[in-house]
Amino acid sequence: MVRLFLSGDGPQSRILGAILLLILFCLAFAPFLFPGTRSLETAARICIFIVLVASYDLLLGYAGIVSFAHTMFFGLGAYGVAITTQRMGTSYESLILGTMAGAGIAAVLALVIALFSLRVRAIFFAMITLAVASAVAVLVSQLSAITGGEDGMNIRIPRELTPAFRPFDEPVLGVRFSGRHLNYYLVFFTCLILFLGMLRIVNSPFGRVLQAIRENAFRAEAIGYRVIWYRVTATILSAVVAALAGSVFAVWLRYVGPATTLGVEIMLDILLIVVIGGMGTMYGAVVGTAIFVLAQNYLKDWMGGASDAVGFMPLLPDLLSPDRWLMWLGILFILSVYFFPTGIVGRLRGVT
Amino acid sequence: MPDTIAPSLETHDLTVRFGGHVAVDAVSCTFRPGELTAIVGPNGAGKTTYFNLISGQIPASAGRVMLEGKDITRLSVAARTALGLGRAFQLTNLFPRLSVLENIRLVIQARTRRGFRLWSMAASQHDLLQAADAVLERVRLTHLAHLPITALPHGDQRKVEVAVLIAMEPRVFMFDEPTAGMSIDEAPVILDLIAGIKRDPAVTVLLVEHKMDVIRSLSDRIIVLHNGALVADGPPAEVMASSVVQEAYLGKELIDV
Ligand SMILES: Nc1ncnc2c1ncn2[C@@H]1O[C@H](COP(=O)(O)OP(=O)(O)O)[C@@H](O)[C@H]1O
Numbered sequence: 001m002v003r004l005f006l007s008g009d010g011p012q013s014r015i016l017g018a019i020l021l022l023i024l025f026c027l028a029f030a031p032f033l034f035p036g037t038r039s040l041e042t043a044a045r046i047c048i049f050i051v052l053v054a055s056y057d058l059l060l061g062y063a064g065i066v067s068f069a070h071t072m073f074f075g076l077g078a079y080g081v082a083i084t085t086q087r088m089g090t091s092y093e094s095l096i097l098g099t100m101a102g103a104g105i106a107a108v109l110a111l112v113i114a115l116f117s118l119r120v121r122a123i124f125f126a127m128i129t130l131a132v133a134s135a136v137a138v139l140v141s142q143l144s145a146i147t148g149g150e151d152g153m154n155i156r157i158p159r160e161l162t163p164a165f166r167p168f169d170e171p172v173l174g175v176r177f178s179g180r181h182l183n184y185y186l187v188f189f190t191c192l193i194l195f196l197g198m199l200r201i202v203n204s205p206f207g208r209v210l211q212a213i214r215e216n217a218f219r220a221e222a223i224g225y226r227v228i229w230y231r232v233t234a235t236i237l238s239a240v241v242a243a244l245a246g247s248v249f250a251v252w253l254r255y256v257g258p259a260t261t262l263g264v265e266i267m268l269d270i271l272l273i274v275v276i277g278g279m280g281t282m283y284g285a286v287v288g289t290a291i292f293v294l295a296q297n298y299l300k301d302w303m304g305g306a307s308d309a310v311g312f313m314p315l316l317p318d319l320l321s322p323d324r325w326l327m328w329l330g331i332l333f334i335l336s337v338y339f340f341p342t343g344i345v346g347r348l349r350g351v352t
Numbered sequence: 353m354p355d356t357i358a359p360s361l362e363t364h365d366l367t368v369r370f371g372g373h374v375a376v377d378a379v380s381c382t383f384r385p386g387e388l389t390a391i392v393g394p395n396g397a398g399k400t401t402y403f404n405l406i407s408g409q410i411p412a413s414a415g416r417v418m419l420e421g422k423d424i425t426r427l428s429v430a431a432r433t434a435l436g437l438g439r440a441f442q443l444t445n446l447f448p449r450l451s452v453l454e455n456i457r458l459v460i461q462a463r464t465r466r467g468f469r470l471w472s473m474a475a476s477q478h479d480l481l482q483a484a485d486a487v488l489e490r491v492r493l494t495h496l497a498h499l500p501i502t503a504l505p506h507g508d509q510r511k512v513e514v515a516v517l518i519a520m521e522p523r524v525f526m527f528d529e530p531t532a533g534m535s536i537d538e539a540p541v542i543l544d545l546i547a548g549i550k551r552d553p554a555v556t557v558l559l560v561e562h563k564m565d566v567i568r569s570l571s572d573r574i575i576v577l578h579n580g581a582l583v584a585d586g587p588p589a590e591v592m593a594s595s596v597v598q599e600a601y602l603g604k605e606l607i608d609v
């Protein structure tokens with residue numbers, strides 16, 4: 001049963017298995033384990049970024065294609081929901097329609113970019129994605145009548161998914177359950193299904209071909225695989241999943257703006273997480289995202305605490321000041337790449 | 353070879369230029385099933401480039417390639433493979449971090465056209481794994497099946513290269529110096545495999561090789577390339593005896609024998 005869900009691709013390491021189970025457990029029961037708005041925000045963000053990063057891993061780690069447009073596809077999904085609900089009014093239909101529109105546009109755009117550039121050389125693809133992503137980011141901030149420009153757009157979602165909705169009169173397991181929690185479970189299960197779906201794809205005959213192409217595209221073609229079509233398909237799949245993650249993110253945040261979805265910073269985060277977690281493993285996205293998002297959200301706090309605790313010593317408080325958190329994140333990154341060149345998952349699986 | 357057997361592979365005035373340099377110069381040649389043709393010529397004569405034109409890695413500047421009567425000059429490499437053309441490379445060219453078994457399994461998956469299945473599990477397609485096992489048994493690599501290519505010594509990598517070709521089950525086999533860089537005791541294994549392939553009267557074999565004893569024992573015919581042009585074509589004894597060929601076009605190895 002477990003084997004079926006994981007598509008026969010288990011963690012292959014006891015420690016990794018334990019870590020994954022812990023993360024799954026924490027995310028599945030987050031509303032009860034960590035009550036409080038901020039921790040629920042963090043948990044939802046982890047769910048969504050796991051899918052976003054895993055869909056990037058499908059492209060980079062499995063197909064060996066470097067793209068800088070992943071946040072653009074993420075944004076297409078988010079804006080799809082925002083624009084559709086604004087035009088069509090708040091309803092589940094418009095959420096679904098907006099999600100489908102975002103995913104559809106992402107698929108078409110991915111097809112066009114891939115066909116134009118992958119025919120030439122894989123590196124050309126990276127440059128084209130950078131250009132298109134920048135163009136779309138500019139477009140989104142210019143077309144403020146449609147997209148809300150730099151301010152972004154607030155999204156009105158059905159009441160059942162908002163904090164105002166109270167499905168139960170009594171607290172559940174000590175938690176006053178609200179529509180916000182329902183919304184969280186929508187995020188959680190959508191992300192779980194998307195992740196397991198991707199795990200299935202990378203372990204399919206198609207996924208094996210992608211790995212072969214990554215290893216040696218020239219030979220993959222020589223044994224009879226039309227490399228271009230496999231790369232194009234991988235690009236589309238990855239874009240569609242990123243867009244779906246974006247739609248879920250928009251519904252969760254009830255807001256979309258350039259900074260939350262399209263920003264260069266997010267693209268960098270995705271790259272860092274894939275590398276930290278371990279490329280071409282899928283599970284790297286889970287472990288990497290959990291560590292990264294936690295660090296991003298709580299490093300400042302921890303540092304503030306630590307800085308105060310060592311306040312009597314020279315220099316240390318300065319180094320640990322919350323303003324330095326980005327430096328520490330950078331150091332964390334360099335150390336992890338230095339000690340785990342194959343990522344955390346690669347390391348735990350004993351691949352050197 | 354009787355001319356009544358329809359040719360499997362033909363090149364008509366096949367030419368490629370790199371800048372001003374003509375690497376393959378209007379080579380017209382016909383290959384038939386049941387025949388092993390050795391292609392010889394000094395280094396840089398254009399043998400590998402001739403192969404690249406036939407299997408499609410390099411587009412031809414002029415001329416045509418015909419496979420079983422069909423013009424394949426403009427087809428992609430993968431399409432030519434699907435039509436029954438199989439090529440082993442002079443420099444080992446495998447999926448380095450994948451296991452030996454997976455390298456072969458991928459070939460059989462390609463041949464059976466299952467690459468675009470996105471929703472089934474590759475690991476549970478037992479027929480492919482069994483077929484791959486059978487190929488590994490044939491080349492005596494079963495004991496290495498689960499090692500990545502990078503962990504194999506050069507000689508075994510060459511064997512996998514041949515195993516890939518066997519797994520492709522092509523009708524036209526192209527070997528480019530299959531024993532290059534192999535030790536004296538390893539080479540016979542490869543040559544036995546090629547001899548085994550040759551026994552099937554339905555297959556055509558093209559073999560680029562330098563070692564004269566190998567050519568003598570395996571080939572039905574020799575063609576000689578020099579500066580990209582076809583300069584001799586005939587039965588082994590005849591071509592080897594031809595003094596023009598010996599003096600002007602063949603490497604030292606040939607003359608020594
Ligand atoms: N892609 C290429 N670009 C430019 N020159 C090439 C290319 N491939 C081969 N050549 C040249 O074509 C000639 C034939 O090379 P090759 O076919 O490898 O010879 P052989 O296999 O007979 O030793 C050489 O002079 C080589 O430098």
Ligand SMILES: [Mg+2]
Pocket residue numbers: 399400401442528
């Ligand atoms: Mg050569």
